[in-house]
Amino acid sequence: MQFIFPNEKYDDINSLKFDAHIIDNHIYFVEYNDVISSIIKYAKYTHHPASFVLIGKKIAQILKKTNLTADLITYVPMHFKAQKKRGFNQSMILAKEISKTTGIPICHEALRKIKQTCNQASLNASMRLVNLKGVFFADDRYTAGRRIIIVDDIYTTGTTLNECRNALIESMADSVIYLTITKRNI
Numbered sequence: 001m002q003f004i005f006p007n008e009k010y011d012d013i014n015s016l017k018f019d020a021h022i023i024d025n026h027i028y029f030v031e032y033n034d035v036i037s038s039i040i041k042y043a044k045y046t047h048h049p050a051s052f053v054l055i056g057k058k059i060a061q062i063l064k065k066t067n068l069t070a071d072l073i074t075y076v077p078m079h080f081k082a083q084k085k086r087g088f089n090q091s092m093i094l095a096k097e098i099s100k101t102t103g104i105p106i107c108h109e110a111l112r113k114i115k116q117t118c119n120q121a122s123l124n125a126s127m128r129l130v131n132l133k134g135v136f137f138a139d140d141r142y143t144a145g146r147r148i149i150i151v152d153d154i155y156t157t158g159t160t161l162n163e164c165r166n167a168l169i170e171s172m173a174d175s176v177i178y179l180t181i182t183k184r185n186i
Contacts, residue, residue, distance in 0.1 A: 009039045009051055018058045020066060026178040028155060029059050036182045040153055049088040055181055056097025064102050070177065071146035073099050074110040076160055081116055094181070095151040104149065110142040111164060120160060128159040136164050138171035147175045155183040
C-alpha cells in the first residue's frame with residue numbers, strides 16, 4: 001500500500017539529523033526535540049502516514065550500513081479496533097520500510113495485542129505499566145529461537161516495548177532489540 005497525502009512534514013523530516021544511537025538493546029535515530037515530537041504527533045493524529053514511510057526509509061539506509069543482524073522484524077501491534085479507527089499502524093509502516101531495504105523479513109504474525117487499552121500518551125509511568133500488563137501475545141511458531149527487532153515510533157518510559165519483549169521472550173525468542181525513531185527522556 002502506498003500512502004500519498006498532501007501536507008506531509010517532509011521539509012521538517014529532512015531537516016532532522018538521523019544517526020544510530022545505541023543504548024544496550026535499544027537503537028534510536030533522532031535525538032528527541034520539538035520537531036520530531038511534532039512530526040510524530042501530526043502524522044499519527046491527523047492521518048498523515050506517509051511521514052512514517054519517509055522516516056522508515058531514512059532509518060533503513062542507516063541500518064543497512066551497520067552490521068546489525070536479526071532473523072525477523074516485527075512491530076508494536078495495535079488492537080484491531082484502534083488500528084481500524086486510525087487507519088494505519090505507524091510502527092508497521094516503519095517496519096515494512098526497514099524490511100524492504102535491509103532484507104530482514106518482516107513477520108506480521110509474531111506479536112498481537114489481544115486487549116484494547118487506553119492511549120499510553122495520556123498516562124504516567126506507573127499507569128502505563130498497569131494499562132499494558134498482559135495485553136501482548138507472541139506466537140512461538142514465529143519467534144522461538146529467533147533474534148527479533150521490534151519497531152515502535154517513540155520510546156518514552158519503555159513500558160510498551162518491555163511488555164512486547166516479555167511476550168516475545170516467553171514465546172522463546174532468542175533475543176530482542178528495540179528500534180525506535182526517537183527516545184524521549186522523562
